[in-house]
Amino acid sequence: MVVTGLDRIVADPSTLLGKRVGMLTNYTSVTSHLTRGVDALQAAGAGLVVLFGPEHGLTGTAQAGESEDSVVDKPTGLPLVDTYGLGRHLDDVIAPHRLDALVYDMQDIGVRYWTYTWSMYDAMAACARLGIEFIVLDRPNPLGGIRVEGPELDRQYSSFVGRTSTRQRHGLTAGELASLFNRADMPREAGQAAQLTVVTMLGWARSDSWSQTGLPWVMPSPNLPTPDSVWAFAATGLLEGTNASEGRGTTRPFELFGAPYVDDRFVPALSSLDLPGVAFRETFFRPTFHKHAGQAARGAQIYLTDPEAYRPVRTGVAIAQTLAELYPDDFAVLPSRQEADDDHAGFPLDRLWGSAGLRQFLEHTTTRLDGRDDLTTDLAYSHDALLYPDQPAC
Secondary structure: OOEOHHHHHHHOHHHOOOOOEEEEEOOOOEOOOOOEHHHHHHHOOOOEEEEEEOOOOOOOOOOOOOOOOOOEEOOOOEEEEEOOOOHHHHHHHHHHHOOOEEEEEOOOOOEOOOHHHHHHHHHHHHHHHHOOEEEEEOOOOOOOOOEEEOOOOOHHHOEOOEOOOOOOEOOOOHHHHHHHHHHHOHHHHHOOOOEEEEEOOEOOEOOOOHHHHOOOOOOOOOOOOOHHHHHHHHHHHHHHHEOOEOOOOOOOEOOEEEEOOOOOOHHHHHHOOOOOOEEEEEEEEOOOOOOOOOOOEEEEEEEEOOOOOOOHHHHHHHHHHHHHHHOOOOOOEOOOEOOOOOOOOEOHHHHHHOOOHHHHHHHOOOOOOOOOHHHHHHHOHHHOEEOOOOOEOO
């Protein structure tokens, strides 16, 4: 079994003893025996004085783009501060607690447009500015740690689903991301590097599937119930920037996708592409909330058949391209939010992709279904790489 950073620091909490400690965390922070991380650290003697919650909240009851309004963690009596969307204003809610250290422990999923990553980034920058030690408790990447895929982020499209340049499927753990950010970005964001400590895992190999870790699966958001849904999210999450449903409001979010305008041509067109590692089944669904709520939609369910061969970014681009080609009068990217703040301004698809490239590609897609390989190769395939060696992470 993999020993997570949380399990390691619970076994030896010496680095936290005698300090005023805050914790940026949520319900995904559990020990290998499913004890809540906050409770395990308190029992080990860590001097926790405040908790900070991310998108979805500390307990995970809030939907996407929302957080909980609790101001106290009832089991411990600790004050609870909502950090979702605060960005540089995090300094204002961290400083009053006079912390010596801020601990981060949440489950990352290996995709750039995952907001927990950027909660970590913003909190680390705040700690760098405030002179507070930042401690990351590392966990496995559910998509593995060997292959990376997708474009890097153009900094002019920086937002809360991508502050700085990482690949869309980045192949890193939270601790590795924190180390990368601290070397490359903290001096620019905070004026200096953070006092960063990463409590690494024991026993994780970069090629491990989730089942090989021996760890219990705790769904990292209300819409990612299984490891399969995380693999799907790495592809169909791009549909969040379009008017097609990514399956929110169904029992299989991100595995189901489609729209009321989809017809019987869709699944055969997807299947004809012979995308590696996946298969598609025609399906019908009626979302209970979010896009097309209450309307009957037609589409597909994605099935992961070979994780080694599967290329989620390539797959996501192909799905969006097929929708644009088959339904040019109905399919559309969501409009730009001109009046929003910096984290939500512009086209949602641009924020997800990290540039205007995918949106512009889809807007100029024709109804031609043949000869597409050269286009999708330029957009997605060329970013696919084996970047990291297959060896235990350190």
